[in-house]
Amino acid sequence: MTAATSIRPEMPEDAAAIFDLTQTAFASMPYSDGTEGPIVEGLRRDGDLLLSLVMEQDKQIIGHIAFSPVTFADSPEATGWCALGPVSIAPDHQGKGLGRTLIETGLDQMRAKTCPGIVLIGAPDLYGRFGxxxxxxxxxxxxxxxxxxxxxxxxxxxxxxxxxxxxxAFNLA
Ligand SMILES: CC(C)(COP(=O)(O)OP(=O)(O)OC[C@H]1O[C@@H](n2cnc3c(N)ncnc32)[C@H](O)[C@@H]1OP(=O)(O)O)[C@@H](O)C(=O)NCCC(=O)NCCS
Incomplete structure (x- = not known):
């Protein structure tokens, strides 16, 4: 991460930039149906954004990661688990290690909140790198x-x- 890059919780005035970033990052992904930006907005509206971090460089938001609550049909005792995603890095900034930094920071912060575990739907070759x-x-x-x-x-x-x-909010997908 360069010296000018930082990570902080989202603030209310970040919502439009997070939406635009998310839509842009997913636009060319074959698995995207264009609902990722609306999903983030829905999570925020519903009070389900348990953690929403933005990555900034030169005062521009170039990354975002969201965590929200999940439950399990056959494991009602498994409380406090969360979902990771959507996660986005602006296309011009991808492939430079920023996504790794953002994901690791998010996981560290969820661990600090005593979240027992994280689930997600995503590419195994990407998320296997994070355990x-x-x-x-x-x-x-x-x-x-x-x-x-x-x-x-x-x-x-x-x-x-x-x-x-x-x-x-994921029912939009
Ligand atoms: C996925 C995304 C967040 C990764 O961010 P990034 O800054 O490009 O990733 P990094 O440069 O930090 O790479 C992190 C690691 O993941 C790997 N990686 C990155 N994108 C990957 C992909 N799509 N599939 C598999 N591995 C990937 C990198 O090779 C790197 O591995 P390494 O650290 O062992 O060398 C970013 O590419 C993105 O926003 N993509 C569009 C939206 C998206 O697909 N989000 C995830 C949906 S599941």
């Missing part, structure tokens, strides 16, 4: 298990089972 396991026994809408991933943040936390229920 996420695919084919972890969780399911989501019949998706291939290699995209359904989980990470224990607290040692000895049992892995939840069954269908993941994401926050309502």
């Amino acid at each position: 996420f396991s695919a084919d972890c026994g969780l399911t989501y809408q019949g998706l291939d298990g290699k995209y359904v991933q989980a990470l224990n943040l607290v040692e000895a936390t049992a892995m939840p089972r069954g269908e993941i229920h994401f926050a309502a």
Whole structure:
């Protein structure tokens, strides 16, 4: 990360820039249906943005990551787990290690909040680098298990089972 790059919680006046960044970052992704920006807005509206971090460089928002609550159909005892995503780095800034810094910072902050674990739907070759396991026994809408991933943040936390229920804003997808 360059000296001019910093990470901080979102502020109310960041909402439009976060929306634009998210839409731009996902625009050329084959797996995107263009709902990622509205999902972030929906999470914020519903009070489900448990952690929303922006990365700034030269006073421009060039990165964003969101965490929101999840529950599990077959593991009602697994409380406090969260979903990671959407996560975005502006296209001009991708491939320089900034996404890694943003994701690691987000995971560290969720661990500090005593979140027991994180789930996500995403590319296994990307999130495996951060310790996420695919084919972890969780399911989501019949998706291939290699995209359904989980990470224990607290040692000895049992892995939840069954269908993941994401926050309502994800129903836009
Ligand atoms: C995914 C994204 C956040 C990564 O940010 P980035 O700054 O480009 O990533 P980094 O340069 O920090 O790379 C982090 C690591 O992930 C790898 N990586 C980056 N993008 C990847 C991808 N799409 N698939 C697999 N691996 C990827 C890098 O090779 C790097 O690995 P290394 O640290 O072991 O060398 C960014 O590319 C992005 O915003 N993409 C569009 C939106 C998106 O797809 N979000 C994720 C949806 S699941």
